[in-house]
Amino acid sequence: xxxxxxxxFLGVAxxxxxxxxxxxxxxxxxxxxxPALVFVRQVPQRTIRRRTLHNxxxxxxxxxxxxxxxxxxxxxxxxGGSAAxxxxxxxxxxxxxxxxxxxxxxxxxxxxxxRAEGALDEARNDEQIALMSFDKRYTVINRFLTDKNRVRxxxxxxxxxxxxxxxxxxxxxxxxxxxxxxxxxxKRIVMISDFQMPGWSQATATFKLSNNTQLTTFDVGGxxxxxxxxxxxxxxxxxxxxxxxxxxxxxxxSNFSDTPRDxxxxxxxxxxxxxxxRDISLNSRDSRVVEFTGFNLNDGTNRCTINIAAGDFAPDNxxxxxxxxxxxxxGLIIENASRGRSDSLHLQSALTTDDDLPFTFALxxxxxxxxxxxxxYALVVLNDSGPLSPTLAxxxxxxxxxxxxxxxxxxxxxxxxxxxxxxxxxxPVTLREAVQTKMGESVAITQVKFDHPIFExxxxxxxxxxxxxxxxxxxxxxxxxxxxxxxxxxxPALVEATTGxxxxxxxxxxxxxxxxxxxxxxxxxxxxxxxxxxAGTHEENAWYGLGQTFTVNKEKxxxxxxxxxxxxxxxxxxxxxxxxxxxxxxxxxxxxxLRYNAAPGFAAVNSDGAEGDFTKLNFGEFMAGVTGGAxxxxxxxxxxxxxxxxxxxxxxxxxxxxxxxxxxxxxxSFLARRTKMVKMIG
Amino acid sequence: MxxxxxxxxxxxxxxxxxxxxxELLARTVVEGFMSGLHRSPFTGFxxxxxxxxxxxxxxxxxxxDWRLLARTDRYFIKKYRADTNTQCHLLxxxxxxxxxxxxxxxxxxxxxxxxxxxxxxxxxxxxDAVGLVxxxxxxxxxxxxxxxxGHMRTIFxxxxxxxxxxxxxxxxxxxxxxxxxxxxxxxxxxSDFYDQPDRLGESFQHLRxxxxxxxxxxxxxxxxxxxxxxxxxxxxxxxxxxxxxPVLPDVVMDGYRDRMRRHVDDMRTCAAANNVDYELLTxxxxxxxxxxxxxxxxxxx
Numbered sequence: 001x002x003x004x005x006x007x008x009f010l011g012v013a014x015x016x017x018x019x020x021x022x023x024x025x026x027x028x029x030x031x032x033x034x035p036a037l038v039f040v041r042q043v044p045q046r047t048i049r050r051r052t053l054h055n056x057x058x059x060x061x062x063x064x065x066x067x068x069x070x071x072x073x074x075x076x077x078x079x080g081g082s083a084a085x086x087x088x089x090x091x092x093x094x095x096x097x098x099x100x101x102x103x104x105x106x107x108x109x110x111x112x113x114x115r116a117e118g119a120l121d122e123a124r125n126d127e128q129i130a131l132m133s134f135d136k137r138y139t140v141i142n143r144f145l146t147d148k149n150r151v152r153x154x155x156x157x158x159x160x161x162x163x164x165x166x167x168x169x170x171x172x173x174x175x176x177x178x179x180x181x182x183x184x185x186x187k188r189i190v191m192i193s194d195f196q197m198p199g200w201s202q203a204t205a206t207f208k209l210s211n212n213t214q215l216t217t218f219d220v221g222g223x224x225x226x227x228x229x230x231x232x233x234x235x236x237x238x239x240x241x242x243x244x245x246x247x248x249x250x251x252x253x254s255n256f257s258d259t260p261r262d263x264x265x266x267x268x269x270x271x272x273x274x275x276x277x278r279d280i281s282l283n284s285r286d287s288r289v290v291e292f293t294g295f296n297l298n299d300g301t302n303r304c305t306i307n308i309a310a311g312d313f314a315p316d317n318x319x320x321x322x323x324x325x326x327x328x329x330x331g332l333i334i335e336n337a338s339r340g341r342s343d344s345l346h347l348q349s350a351l352t353t354d355d356d357l358p359f360t361f362a363l364x365x366x367x368x369x370x371x372x373x374x375x376x377y378a379l380v381v382l383n384d385s386g387p388l389s390p391t392l393a394x395x396x397x398x399x400x401x402x403x404x405x406x407x408x409x410x411x412x413x414x415x416x417x418x419x420x421x422x423x424x425x426x427x428p429v430t431l432r433e434a435v436q437t438k439m440g441e442s443v444a445i446t447q448v449k450f451d452h453p454i455f456e457x458x459x460x461x462x463x464x465x466x467x468x469x470x471x472x473x474x475x476x477x478x479x480x481x482x483x484x485x486x487x488x489x490x491x492p493a494l495v496e497a498t499t500g501x502x503x504x505x506x507x508x509x510x511x512x513x514x515x516x517x518x519x520x521x522x523x524x525x526x527x528x529x530x531x532x533x534x535a536g537t538h539e540e541n542a543w544y545g546l547g548q549t550f551t552v553n554k555e556k557x558x559x560x561x562x563x564x565x566x567x568x569x570x571x572x573x574x575x576x577x578x579x580x581x582x583x584x585x586x587x588x589x590x591x592x593x594l595r596y597n598a599a600p601g602f603a604a605v606n607s608d609g610a611e612g613d614f615t616k617l618n619f620g621e622f623m624a625g626v627t628g629g630a631x632x633x634x635x636x637x638x639x640x641x642x643x644x645x646x647x648x649x650x651x652x653x654x655x656x657x658x659x660x661x662x663x664x665x666x667x668x669s670f671l672a673r674r675t676k677m678v679k680m681i682g
Numbered sequence: 683m684x685x686x687x688x689x690x691x692x693x694x695x696x697x698x699x700x701x702x703x704x705e706l707l708a709r710t711v712v713e714g715f716m717s718g719l720h721r722s723p724f725t726g727f728x729x730x731x732x733x734x735x736x737x738x739x740x741x742x743x744x745x746x747d748w749r750l751l752a753r754t755d756r757y758f759i760k761k762y763r764a765d766t767n768t769q770c771h772l773l774x775x776x777x778x779x780x781x782x783x784x785x786x787x788x789x790x791x792x793x794x795x796x797x798x799x800x801x802x803x804x805x806x807x808x809x810d811a812v813g814l815v816x817x818x819x820x821x822x823x824x825x826x827x828x829x830x831x832g833h834m835r836t837i838f839x840x841x842x843x844x845x846x847x848x849x850x851x852x853x854x855x856x857x858x859x860x861x862x863x864x865x866x867x868x869x870x871x872x873s874d875f876y877d878q879p880d881r882l883g884e885s886f887q888h889l890r891x892x893x894x895x896x897x898x899x900x901x902x903x904x905x906x907x908x909x910x911x912x913x914x915x916x917x918x919x920x921x922x923x924x925x926x927x928p929v930l931p932d933v934v935m936d937g938y939r940d941r942m943r944r945h946v947d948d949m950r951t952c953a954a955a956n957n958v959d960y961e962l963l964t965x966x967x968x969x970x971x972x973x974x975x976x977x978x979x980x981x982x983x
Contacts, residue, residue: 037925
């Protein structure tokens with residue numbers, strides 16, 4: 001127990017008042033000779049003792065009331081974490097230690113270990129104790145033991161990690177662990193953490209502790225979290241094909257404190273060389289976005305970092321990501337040039353205006369294509385190519401089944417029967433009749449799946465419907481095909497299907513101006529680029545979050561590479577996919593070095609930027625949430641490492657003390673009055 | 683205008699206490715007492731004629747000398763003198779407990795002295811031999827019963843010298859006196875009778891066995907019956923043993939009264955069982971009551 005204003009203990013001197021009154025006003029017995037004492041002696045003397053006791057009780061009540069009032073003025077509070085314990089049977093306790101990234105600041109984790117050992121010391125010797133650490137996930141260090149030394153060793157072996165915090169997961173784990181133990185004693189969870197706000201959300205929390213589980217908390221985070229500025233996210237395309245990075249690298253910087261900060265330098269480095277620096281200012285609780293673009297990249301994987309010179313919690317002042325520059329693959333456009341006039345002018349122009357496309361294209365007519373050369377390409381675009389020779393069609397089928405990508409557009413030269421016959425195995429649809437609108441009429445492309453990578457760039461503008469389509473094929477999607485867009489009449493416009501290892505995109509109108517005015521609109525270029533990128537780019541993240549599993553591709557004609565962790569140790573993961581790739585789970589932030597024989601690769605890993613927000617969670621809501629409010633809060637105790645004033649404010653012991661003092665004074669008044677009345681009646 | 687208080691017929695014991703001489707006190711009491719009796723049935727116990735007296739209206743016609751009326755035509759009343767065959771011993775308890783007086787200035791012992799003096803005077807007036815015995819734990823004063831001129835002075839002299847002190851062993855003292863008083867007579871015991879009624883009953887039986895006619899006057903202070911104290915707490919001290927005891931009067935009062943009433947009842951029962959004339963007196967009561975009670979009971983014998 002501690003006291004907020006211990007100076008008021010001087011008021012204990014007021015205890016002298018009732019004692020003096022008691023002594024001064026005490027009835028002094030007059031000595032009287034009385035001959036019939038023998039009859040007095042026969043009267044039970046306990047009444048006399050009771051009267052004496054009454055007087056002593058009155059004195060005691062007065063003294064106690066004064067003492068309670070004095071103690072109330074000292075504003076006591078209980079700062080200890082030991083809950084009232086059931087002495088009847090040994091219980092089970094799960095000690096939960098937060099080893100998330102935020103516990104790395106100052107000496108929080110050492111303090112958490114000290115608190116855990118304190119909780120261990122307070123536990124009964126026959127109490128079963130389990131030890132768990134938690135960040136976003138929980139790890140059982142020791143299952144239930146009565147050997148305190150082993151648990152103590154477990155505590156000492158722990159260290160702060162890099163991941164974010166999730167209190168709900170931790171409590172779920174602890175409750176689950178408690179359900180395994182057989183005991184008639186109390187079940188308790190001791191949670192030691194800095195209790196930061198991002199670790200728990202009342203809106204999304206669904207877990208509640210069972211009623212017979214007590215929750216004791218130790219807040220080691222202090223009452224005034226330090227100010228912190230953190231890089232919370234970087235958005236970047238992981239793979240590019242041109243020398244210049246034309247997209248934006250978007251950096252999110254947040255100020256998690258109530259203090260505005262000026263002149264925060266944001267330093268963008270590629271391969272340890274500073275590319276660009278920015279100077280930003282952040283208001284309190286503010287977030288800013290900084291964009292970098294137009295920088296050159298080397299071939300292969302480039303190690304990129306964003307550093308901010310904020311001078312605070314260091315781990316979240318650096319963000320790692322990779323940008324890989326790849327050589328474009330070969331693509332082939334097959335058209336029908338029977339009349340000696342190319343219908344792929346617009347398409348070819350669109351595909352050569354951007355050097356950041358994953359393909360470099362060659363244009364050939366269907367008759368001039370050597371079927372044997374098809375496997376040399378990664379993408380084939382059939383642009384209203386007309387009937388194909390069976391040999392070429394077979395080559396294309398094999399190409400797709402072997403993993404090739406194909407984009408097909410129809411047009412006036414496409415024969416449905418021939419198409420359905422030759423490309424039936426790989427076509428996403430079965431073409432039906434061609435539809436030509438009346439003169440002056442057109443249909444629009446509607447019912448677009450804007451969440452698809454091809455159309456996501458049109459989501460904001462929604463202008464895809466402005467294209468006027470005058471001709472298209474009605475079609476019937478085959479099984480497993482996905483319709484990405486439809487015309488007004490509901491007929492599929494763009495259909496996707498995978499066949500074998502490859503994938504085919506089919507546009508039921510033309511990619512030239514024959515059946516629509518799409519090539520003449522500003523939508524054409526992004527539409528074509530998105531389709532080509534979608535067909536040719538394999539997904540590669542610029543960075544991975546902690547705990548995320550990423551795939552390390554095997555080296556050609558060899559196994560997966562050796563991997564060094566950011567801290568320099570050799571990774572011993574051996575989870576190999578059927579294709580021979582290696583699955584790696586990110587455990588620490590930084591660059592994982594992938595030791596390929598040809599050229600080293602890198603994978604960037606980052607902590608959750610929100611972990612840098614040290615703001616205290618709403619403890620009342622948290623306790624009410626996890627204990628189920630008033631009903632479930634029975635037996636739950638929350639003792640954070642708050643300031644004395646804050647703890648006292650929450651506990652308000654002085655109210656109870658004053659109330660008890662008032663009751664004592666009422667009892668004293670009643671007793672004194674009763675004693676006086678008895679005397680008067682007597 | 684206030685009405686003057688009617689003069690009381692009985693004299694307050696406190697007033698009597700101011701009278702220095704026990705003889706004068708006794709005469710005052712007895713003469714006053716006797717003159718107040720309009721029709722005295724206590725003229726005398728014997729039939730020995732003493733004198734004539736002129737008839738006054740109101741005299742009992744039974745004592746009118748009819749023969750003399752016939753001879754002289756004058757009215758005379760015949761007066762008789764009692765026999766002197768009876769001897770009476772006055773036994774006075776002088777233990778320390780008799781030295782108690784709460785609200786009045788008359789202690790129980792003083793009251794006993796007044797009562798004894800009055801009885802002695804009354805008995806002497808009736809020509810009975812009167813003796814005096816004072817005792818506490820044992821007999822310390824013994825004046826044998828006589829009917830001589832000047833004996834009353836001895837009685838009064840010894841009475842006035844009595845001092846309270848010592849513990850009481852009433853039953854033992856009565857047993858002792860039963861052996862000492864060889865001649866049968868009247869034994870008047872004046873005490874507070876703080877002894878066990880059973881033991882007292884045995885001593886009464888002993889006196890009766892010796893042929894004594896016993897009269898018991900239990901003299902108590904009114905406060906011994908009421909236990910009326912204003913103090914919240916008292917330290918009561920036994921006068922005889924000096925034993926002290928803290929007491930809350932308002933708490934103890936009811937229990938005490940109950941036990942005292944039971945004791946008095948036991949005494950009354952014990953006296954009746956042993957053919958002893960018992961009378962409870964408080965020091966507030968005029969002595970006339972005691973004398974009237976005494977004579978009434980003697981007249982009934």
